[in-house]
Amino acid sequence: MRKILTVLLVFPVGLLLGSCGEEKPGAPDGDNVLTLVAMDTSGVSSEEWLPVPGATVRLNSPTFHYQETFETDEEGRVVITDLAAGDYTIMAEKINVEENVLILGQMTKQLLYDPAATDTILMSYMQTSPISINEVYYCGCSASAYYYYDQFFELYNSSSDTLYLDGHIMCRSTQVQLFDWESVDYAVAYFVYIFPGTRGVTKECPIPPKGFLVLAGDAYDHSLVSGLCVDMTSADWEFCNPIEFDYDNPSVPNIDPITLWSRDFTINISHVAIWLATGEDYYFDFHFDGDNMKEYVNVPIETILDAVEYSSNPDSPKYVTIRIDAGLGGNGMTRYSARSIERRYPGLDSNNSTFDFEIIDTPTPGYQHPREEEG
Amino acid sequence: MRSIATNRYGFAVLFLALSLVVVASGGWSNELRTSMMGNCSIALYDEDNQLNPYDFGHNPAYMLNDLEFEWVRFIFGLEEERGELKRPYDPLLVNNLYLGFTGIKKLSDRHVTKGSFAYTRLWQREIPNALEIDQYNDPFYLVDETTGDFEYYGPSAQVDYSIRLKPDLYLGLGFDYDICTGLKQNYTRPEIVHTYFKGNIGLIYEASKSWSVGLVARPVRLQNRTKFRRTDEGFDNVIYRWYGDGIYDVRAVSDYTVRELLYGVELSLQNFIMTDRFKLGAIMNYSLNQNELRYGATKRLLQGFWQSTVYDLDLLARYTPPGIPLVIGLSGRLMNDDGWAKRPDFDDILLYENPVNLISAGGGLSYLIDSADLLVSAEYVMNMYDVEAKDYGASAFREVDIIQNIGRLGLEYSILNVYAFRGGVEIIDYLMDRWLKYPSNTDLYRFTGGFEYHTGYWQVDLQLAYSEETKKDYEASRRGMSGIVWVTRLTR
Structure with missing residues (x-):
């Protein structure tokens, strides 16, 4: 009988041990x-x-x-x-x-x-810059060739005056979270390219009122590679890195690098941030990227006219401070799908790319896509 | 794979596999005779359906006493079912082909062992969007935008061992292990590696000649690891991760891994009274399952948690009156399964609640008509289900409170103990699915037939089965057919 009692006792003890399940939460979701x-x-x-x-x-x-x-x-x-x-x-x-x-x-x-x-x-x-980044085409157009060299950016001047970008810089962020972006007053750039001329002095880089300016990675007819790729021969500007023996269309003026990486101004086809800044007060600095100390460019936030961060996934880590872009555009974009992201309205800038940008099926360099409600 | 289909421990899994079991039942278990006879089990006496701790309680410790003969058996089975009457993410067609062997050997008077091995190919065709081997095992699921076929291959093994420690004390040890790899044939081409382990540790104490007390503990580990790789064309995979039916996120990725890991334990206290004329088995089960879903290519972040706690009391009694070849059986069951889910990022918030309550009562008779060598078995089971599927995230609340009627009839005609012809029918009025996503009030009709042939030490069994699920005022149905062959050699 003692043995039976032992067995009978073991069961409740085991049951007690087994009852180590988690406690059911009391508050219902969705309420x-x-x-x-x-x-x-x-x-x-x-x-x-x-x-x-x-x-x-x-x-x-x-x-x-x-x-x-x-x-x-x-x-x-x-x-x-x-x-x-x-x-x-x-x-x-x-x-x-x-x-x-x-x-x-x-x-x-x-x-x-x-x-x-x-x-x-x-x-x-909202006090916004009259010049904003209106469209970012980054995802690539041919998966079989891993082709994304038809990338471009489109700038828009929402003011009623011609503005000039002389000496302004286009920047691309890092692709690692180096530190808490909110703890410093600058954004960290990996690539920096500069428009020719001197800000406030020369007038070599105009952008007309209510007009667009297209900056191509390579001003080449990429549609020769694939029908989905974009013909960029009529771009207004072309990023060109002579160190890399980059493609250079002689009929399109160049934006030159000030960073020494032997890379063209290519941007990640899934997630990164870019911005346009006045070109004032930036400086080179070393940061630890998790493996090595690397040289980057610190761009003061107050000099940044507009920034756009995009990512396929909405919970990706931020690569820039929320003070220059509070959100992430392009959620759900797939690579090599030849789609683009563009502002809902030209120049509309709430400082949050999640809301400002929408995914469009066809890139529209130099013009605004028609909105659905407008047909 | 077999464990998915027949795992008694996981009530959720049991529900999931309902449609498979309809065709498959008996195919790989030790109960082909009862399967041929319409799944009659309450009052049907069978070597593999005795009311003892091994056959009824799955307690390996009692295997020594259950053993009558040593044997080796070769098994071949082909099962298929097809039809539109299904849940949204179920395959249109399931084809299950398996080949295996099993055997039992007495090592001495004190201990006995049993082993099984099978190799299975499970083919799930035209699965709309689903990306899991078991899309309905918890409220979390993955889908893509394509309909495709999954093909799984893999072995499974079972080992049981029983030893008498003292004249009245037995210990049993065993395990089940499955591993299989599945691949969806088209985009997003997930590759699933499924592994399943269940331990089986049992004790039996024979308190007296007619009273045995048993204890069983069964730890379980189930893992499904799914890898998505960049497509050959270089495109991203787009997958949707659902948390219930209302909350989802979209991932566009090249390489991605999902790991689903279930840990569980089942404890069982067993009480058996076994006299010549009267037998009673009472099993108290407690089980706890915890299922974790981790997503991510590098870091495996916990994104989903499902827990199920089951209290289950199972009763079965048989009485054989003196003087007539009759067996009277009664069954009863009380079960409460409290399943719930949360998103671990929101630890205090309940995403899903899924209580299942079952009260079951059944009765059966088996009668041998001596003059005609005909055995007849009939039974009826009434299951009262109270099931709720409360998806708080989707603000979707479903509930059924129904009575499920199950009727079974089996016949066996024997000739000179050499041939036996068997047939049966099983009717289930209202198939139950714990998520309440199966078309409501679907009925199942299952017809079985087969024969057994003895020659010398050899025995051959063949079963053919046809099943049909139908729903009133609903054109679609689901039909299944299966064929199972056993070739058994008695060695002693």
Whole structure:
């Protein structure tokens, strides 16, 4: 009998040991309800903050695939239900496309379980650079040939004056997170190429009002390689690295490197950041990249006119500070798909590429893609 | 692969494999005779369906007492089922071909061992989007944008060993091990390496001549490692990772690995009363499964967690009245399976809740008509299911509270103990799926037939089965056919 009792005792003990399972959480997912009130804090219409009716509220989550658009009611309020636990990037905007006026507010919010979350999104008129990076074509066009040399960038001048890019620099970020980007006041560039001329003195690099400027990696007719590749012979500028014996179209003026890497200005076909800066006060510096000390270029943030970071995956690490781009464009883009990313409206710059850019099926160097609602 | 289809321990897996089991049952188990007779088991006496701790309780310690003969058996089976009546990510067609052998040997009066080996090819054709060997084993799943075929190859092995430690105390040890590799034939061409291990440690104490108490512990480890590689054309793979049916993210990658790792343990306390006329088996099971999903090419980040806790009480009793060749059987079962899932990034948030409650009662009779050498077995089981699938992330809530009726009839006609012809039918009214994604109120009809032939030390068994799943007012159905051959040599 003692043995039976022993056996019978072993079972509950084993059961107890086996009960080391995790405790079931109590709060259900998907029950978050977020009430947002969009307030105009600009002081233009009134000294007091005013609710913004008819503002478009865009919600995006880097945690999972979630991209929804809502509109505020007459009281500037929007109620968003059934939100799953996660991080959300929220942008409220009201655009006058013709006048290029944008009242904007952005925030991030983490929701876990809150069936009655409320918040206010503060909107104001956005001070943006008149020159922005309008389109980035980076993903390549021929997988069989691993061909991505038809990459290009498109700049847009949203002002009503001709502007000049003399002495301005185009930069490409590192592809590692060297340190906390928010702890310094500069962005770290791996490639830097410079427009000819001297900023504020010469006028060799004009960009017309409401006009586009196309900067090609190689100003070559890439459609000869594959029908999907882009003919870049009519580009306005061409990046050229003479150290690399880079292809050089003599009829297209060059943007030359100031970094010493023997590489053309190619950008990653999946994830990297690029920016346009005035070319002031940058300096060379060494940083540890995890394996070695390498020489990079530190570009002061206040000199950066516009930056765009893109990545196929929304939860990728950031390669630049959120102060120059708070988001990641191009989520879901596949390599060698010959697609491009372009701003929803030319010059529209909320400093968040997640919201500003959309993936377009065909690159559009030198012109804006038609929007769906416009046909 | 076999473990996926027949693993009793994983209730979730059991549900998943329902449609496969419909055709396959008996094919690779030790119960081909009962399978031929419509799966009758409550009151049907069979060498491999005795009411003892080995056959009913799967306790390896009792194998020494269960053994009557040594034998070696060669097994060949081909099973196929096809039809549109299925869950969204189930294959349109499943073809399972296997070849193996199994044998039992008495090493001395004190110990006995049994071993099995099989090689299987599992072909799942026209699977829409699914990228897992077992798309429905938890609420997390991967899909791509293509419909394709998966082909799995691999061996499986089973070993059991039983030893008498003292005159009234037995120890049993055993394990099941499967490994197979599967490849989807087209983009995104995932390669899945599936490994499964289940230990089986048992004790039996014979408290008296007619009363045995048993204890079984079964640790389980299951791993599915899926690799996506850059396509030959150099394009990225685009895969969708779903967390329930409402939350997903998209990954565009060249090389990517997903690891699904399940750890589990099952503890079982067994009580058996075995007299000449009356037998009773009562098994209390407790099992805990934890399934972790890790994604990433370099770092394996934990992205999904599923846990299932099962309490299960299984009862079976048989009575043989004196003077007539009749067996009366009664069965009962109480089961509670509390499954739930979370996204580990949000540790305090419940993503999915999936409680399954079952109350089951059944009864059966087996009667031998001596004058006609005909054995008839019939039984009825009533399963009362209360199942909820609460997908909080998708705000989708499904619930069924139904009675499942199961009827079985089996016949066996014997001639001179040389030939036996068998047939059976099994009807299940309302197939159950724990995720409640199977078309509701689907019925199963399974017809079986076969024969057995003895000559000298040799015995040949053949089973043919046909099954059909149908749903009222629904044109689509799912049909299955299978053929299984056993060639057994008795060595003592």
